[in-house]
Amino acid sequence: MSGGYNFAYLDEQTKRMIRRALLKAVAIPGYQVPFGSREMPLPYGWGTGGIQVTASIIGAADTLKVIDQGADDTTNAVSIRRFFARTTGVRTTERTIDATIIQTRHRIPETKLGDDQIIVFQVPIPEPLRWLEPRETETRRMHAYADYAVMHVRLYEDVARYGHIATAYDYPVVVNGRYLMRPSPIPKFDNPKLDFSPALMLFGAGREKRIYAVPPYTSVKSLDFEDHPFRIETWTTRCALCGSGDSFLDEVITDDRGGRMFVCSDTDYCAGRRNTEAAAE
Amino acid sequence: MYVAVKGGEAAIDAAHRLLAKNRRGDPSVPELTLAQIEQQLSLAVDRVMTEGSIHDRELAALAIKQARGDLVEAIFLLRAYRTTLPRLAESLPIDTANAALRRRISATFKDLPGGQVLGGTFDYTHRLLDFGLAEPAPQSPSAESVSAPEASQPPPRVLEILNAEDLIEREVPDDAPPPDLTREPLEFPTARALRLQNLARGDEGFLLSLGYSTQRGYGRNHPFAGEIRTGQVAVEIVPEELGFPIVIGEITVTECEMVNQFGGSATEPARFTRGYGLVFGEAERKAMAMALVDRALRAKELGEEINAPAQDEEFVLYHSDSVEASGFVQHLKLPHYVDFQAELNVLRRIRAGGPVEPPATVEAEEENAG
Numbered sequence: 114m115s116g117g118y119n120f121a122y123l124d125e126q127t128k129r130m131i132r133r134a135l136l137k138a139v140a141i142p143g144y145q146v147p148f149g150s151r152e153m154p155l156p157y158g159w160g161t162g163g164i165q166v167t168a169s170i171i172g173a174a175d176t177l178k179v180i181d182q183g184a185d186d187t188t189n190a191v192s193i194r195r196f197f198a199r200t201t202g203v204r205t206t207e208r209t210i211d212a213t214i215i216q217t218r219h220r221i222p223e224t225k226l227g228d229d230q231i232i233v234f235q236v237p238i239p240e241p242l243r244w245l246e247p248r249e250t251e252t253r254r255m256h257a258y259a260d261y262a263v264m265h266v267r268l269y270e271d272v273a274r275y276g277h278i279a280t281a282y283d284y285p286v287v288v289n290g291r292y293l294m295r296p297s298p299i300p301k302f303d304n305p306k307l308d309f310s311p312a313l314m315l316f317g318a319g320r321e322k323r324i325y326a327v328p329p330y331t332s333v334k335s336l337d338f339e340d341h342p343f344r345i346e347t348w349t350t351r352c353a354l355c356g357s358g359d360s361f362l363d364e365v366i367t368d369d370r371g372g373r374m375f376v377c378s379d380t381d382y383c384a385g386r387r388n389t390e391a392a393a394e
Numbered sequence: 395m396y397v398a399v400k401g402g403e404a405a406i407d408a409a410h411r412l413l414a415k416n417r418r419g420d421p422s423v424p425e426l427t428l429a430q431i432e433q434q435l436s437l438a439v440d441r442v443m444t445e446g447s448i449h450d451r452e453l454a455a456l457a458i459k460q461a462r463g464d465l466v467e468a469i470f471l472l473r474a475y476r477t478t479l480p481r482l483a484e485s486l487p488i489d490t491a492n493a494a495l496r497r498r499i500s501a502t503f504k505d506l507p508g509g510q511v512l513g514g515t516f517d518y519t520h521r522l523l524d525f526g527l528a529e530p531a532p533q534s535p536s537a538e539s540v541s542a543p544e545a546s547q548p549p550p551r552v553l554e555i556l557n558a559e560d561l562i563e564r565e566v567p568d569d570a571p572p573p574d575l576t577r578e579p580l581e582f583p584t585a586r587a588l589r590l591q592n593l594a595r596g597d598e599g600f601l602l603s604l605g606y607s608t609q610r611g612y613g614r615n616h617p618f619a620g621e622i623r624t625g626q627v628a629v630e631i632v633p634e635e636l637g638f639p640i641v642i643g644e645i646t647v648t649e650c651e652m653v654n655q656f657g658g659s660a661t662e663p664a665r666f667t668r669g670y671g672l673v674f675g676e677a678e679r680k681a682m683a684m685a686l687v688d689r690a691l692r693a694k695e696l697g698e699e700i701n702a703p704a705q706d707e708e709f710v711l712y713h714s715d716s717v718e719a720s721g722f723v724q725h726l727k728l729p730h731y732v733d734f735q736a737e738l739n740v741l742r743r744i745r746a747g748g749p750v751e752p753p754a755t756v757e758a759e760e761e762n763a764g
Contacts, residue, residue: 118478147579152477156470157718158725182732186402189728195403219732237725248708250582275744281736300736320718322579346739363731364738378732 121168122200127151131169131324135315138326143288144256145239150322160193160218161319163235167197167216170231170315176204178212183220183361183378190218209381219282221303223360223382226312228329234297236318239325241285241295261293264336272341281346287334288327296333302345302361307333352377355386417462431455440675441465445716446472447576447595448479449645449674466597466716473717477576483631486639490649490672492548493625497676500552501619502653508549513624552621553651553668562653562666584707589691590684594672596714598680604704605686613690613702617669620653624676648673650681654689659697667696 119125127149134148153161171177177197181190185207193216194205206212209224218235226232242252245263255261264285271279284301288294296307297316307314307327314327327333337343351358353374360382362375377383418425432439432455442454446469454472461467497513500506556562573588580588593601608615626646630639650671658664669689671681690704703709713719 122478124478124480147581149577149579152473152576152717154474156724157721158723159721159728161721182729187729188402188406191403191406218728219730237722249712250708277743279740279744281740282733298730298733300732302736320722346736361732362735364735378735 118200120173120201121171121197122154123151123165123168127165128169131165134324135166135169135326138315138324139313139328141292142328142331143286143292143294143325145318145323145325147322148324150319153319155192155196157320158237159189160216160235162317162321162324163216163218163233163319164193164196164317165319166233166315166317166324167214168200170233171197171201171203171214173201173203175213176206176211177201178206178209178215178381179217180215180220180222180379180381181218182363183222183382184380186380207381208385219298219300220361220378221299221306223357223377223379224385226306226310228311230312232312232314234299234314234316236295236297236316236321236323239295239316239318239321239323241293256292259291259293261287264293268336269338272338278337278341278343284343285336287336289331290334293336294325294327294333300346300361301335301343304333304335304343305345309333348375350375352383355383355390357383357386417460426459428452428455428459431458437676438463438465438468440673440677441598441680442468442472443674444677444680445469445595445597446476448472448476466720470717470720483633485642486630486632488627488629488645488647490623490625490627490647491551493623493627493647493649495548495623495625496646497624497648498549498621499619500621502552502621503555506549506552506555508547551651553653556620556653556666560665563656563668565668580711582708583694584711586688586692586695589707589711590670590672590688592711592714593684593687596684597716597719598677598683600714600716600719601683601687602679604690604710605683607702608686608690608704613693613700613705615667615669615686615689616655617686617689618653619682620651622648622650622678622681624648624678646675648676648678648681650678650685652682652685652689656696667692 121128123131130149134146138144138146150162151165153164155161155164167177177194179185179190179194179197181187184190185194197203198205209215209222209226212230214231214233215222215226216233216235221232240249240252242255242261242264245267246252246255255263268278268280271277280301282300283295283298284304286294286296286304286307296304309330309332310327311329313329316325318324335343348358348362350362352360352362354376357377360377360379363378365374365376366372367374432451435455435458438458439451439454442457442465443449443451446454446457448454453475454468457468457471458465460471495511497515498508498511500510553562557564568587573585573591575588575591580592584592607613609617624646626644628641629643629645630641632639652669652671654667654669656665656667667689669685669687669692671684671688673681673684687704687710690702691707691710693700693705694707698705700706
C-alpha cells in the first residue's frame, strides 16, 4: 500500500457518501443518482466512476478483476488493476470465477456470474436520452414521467430506414419495468446477461457524477418492437484460438492484404477453454 | 500477434520510463528548479493554481515541471492532489477593497481617486521578440529604480462610485454557506456563487472564447471594464477556540468588475449591472473573460432573452472544466474495438442490404430469448 493515502485511495467520508448513493441506486433500479464525484488521479473518461464505486465497496478480503474490452491485459485495465493493487493491497486475478469484484469497461464476461460477485461498469455517458435531448433538466423530467417515446421513435426510424434496429452497442434497456437505462457501451450481445443476473451490477459515471444499479435478479429488457424483436449478433466464424462459437469475437487484422482472424474478446474465457482442451488431450 | 494488439504491463512501464527521459531532455542542459519555474514562469504558476483550485506556488511549479510544461496536465495533477486534502477550516471572504494593490485600472473613468496604476503589464508593450533575452543577463535588470508602487490608502472601488448614485445594481449580501461543486454534483438551476466557483476553475481558453462571443453579438451585454485590480489580500479564519479572526497568510489575486448595461423593466429603473471575475495571481485575461461569462449567465435572473451559448448555464458549466474535457476527449485513445466491432457488424449488414441477405461476417441473427 502507498503511504499517505487511505485504503483504496478515497477517504472514509467520501466512501460513505458513495455507498449512500449506491444504496439509493439499488433501491431504485435503473435510476441515476447524482453523487459528489471526486477528482481521481486517473483522467475523467478513463474509468473514474467505476474506480470510485470499486474503491467504496472493496475490502481487504476481496479479489479484484479488471477488464477493458473483455481483456485483462489491455493497457487501461492494467493501469486500474495496478491502482487498486497499490492502494489496497488486495488480491487481483484474471479468472472471472475467482473474482469477488469485477470492474469492466465495454464488456460483461462470457462466464456466467454468481450471486457472490459484483460487477462494476465504467460509464462515459449515463443518460440514455442524451443524444436525443442534450439538456439534463429536460431528461430528468422525461425520466420522472417515464416519457420514453422519443427513444421508441428513434429505434423506429432505424427500422424505417434500414429494415432493422441499427444500434450495435449501448443498446437502451428498461430496468424493472420502469427506468430507461444505458447499459454503458457494452455491445448489445451482452444485453441478455443483464437480465435476472445473480450478480449485483453497479454503474459509475465519474465525470457526469451519476451512479446507478441493477440489483440481482432484476428484469432488464432491451427495447424492441413486436414485429422487430431484439436480436444479438452472431458470427459465421469461430474463435481462431479456442474455437468458441458463442462468444463475442474481436476482428484482428493480420496483414495489409485483407487478412483477418476472429478471436474471443474475453481473454479469460478463451484461455480457460484452451486449457480445458489441453487437459482433455 | 494477438498479445501485441492488446498492449500490456511491460509496455506501460517502458512508456513511463521514456516519459521520464523525455521530461528531463538533454542531460547536458541544467535541470529546471522549482524556484526558477515559480519565479520566471510565474503566470503559468498563476494559471495552474487558479484552475487547479489550490493556492500553492511551489506545488504548482512542481506540477508544471512534472507535466513538461503542459498546463492542462499540470492543472490535472494539482486537482488530483487537492481532492485528497482534508478541509481544516473555512476562511472569511477575502477583502479585495483593502488589498495592497500592485495594479489598478479603470476603463470607465479617466481619473479617479487612487489613480490608474499600471503595474507590470504586457499592455502597451510592442510584441517584438527581445533577442536580448536569448542570453541570461549579466545582472538583474532595473533593480536600481523600479519598485512596485503601493498605495498608502486603499482607493475606493470604481463600482462603489456608481453605486453611490444608484446607477448600478446593488450587491445583495448572501450569508448562505457557499455551495461547493467539488463535493456536490451540479444541479440546475444554479446559484451565482456556484457558477462563479465553476468559472474560477474553468479553462481559460474556453472562457476566453465564450467571453469573446458575447462581444461579437452572441449574448451581447455591453461590457466596460469598470475596475481591474491586482493586489495582496489577507486570508483570515476564525478558529472556534478563539472566536476572532486571525490571518493565516497573504495571497495575490486579480479581480475584474465589469459594468454592463441593463435597460430596466416595469419595476426597475435602468441601471448598470455587474459581471465578476476573480483569479489567483495575475491571470488577468482569465479574470476578464470570467466576468463577461458571469454576466452572460445572469441573463435569466435579469429577464433577458437566452439565445446564445454563453448565456446557457448547462452548456457553459458542463463544458468549462479542462480536467473533465481533456480526460473525455483523450479517452478516445482507449481501445474501443468491442464497440467498433459491433458497429462494423451493423454497417456490413446494412451494406449487404439489410436483414434479407446475410452479410459475410454476420449470420442470420438468431433471436434472443433473454
